[in-house]
Amino acid sequence: MATTTFDTLKSARHRQEAGFSRKQAEAQGEMLAEAFKITMEDLVTREYLDARLEAFKAQVDAKFRLVIWAQGLTIAVIVLPQLRAFFTA
Template sequence: MATITFDTLKFSKRLKEAGILPAQAEAEAEALAEVLEVNMRELVTKDDLRHELELLRRDIDARFIQLEQRLVIKLGALMAVAVGAVAALVKLL
């Protein structure tokens, strides 16, 4: 999980210097720190993306293998029908 550093003391001092009451400045700093902490839990990391990408690659590979197998079966059936048709034509002629 990614982490960021948020200096609540520095933030509250900046608010106090801007004219915000000390109690309100400290409350805002704590609230912002809490929001950042909660949102960081939901942040997607590079490892999360790599994992999902690997899952997608495996799924695509499996689908291509299934598609290849279906095409081979259909091509085989088509060839069998063609050979049968040629054999029937040879008998007739």
């Protein structure tokens, strides 16, 4: 499992140079390391999002086609006979 790394020693040195005590600098470095601990498996890639979006679009398209067919069938079964009766009467 790959994780991002945070250099706590480098962070502590920068803080000490900025005027923090060694103890404060080390504590903040450790705290930041914990905050930045992210597993790469939890991150989502652009390719994954694109693939999921395409799959979703295909699903929506299929359902939309079904609705269009259902409306067409409704028109054929209900409206067309009514129009025929109206014009032949």
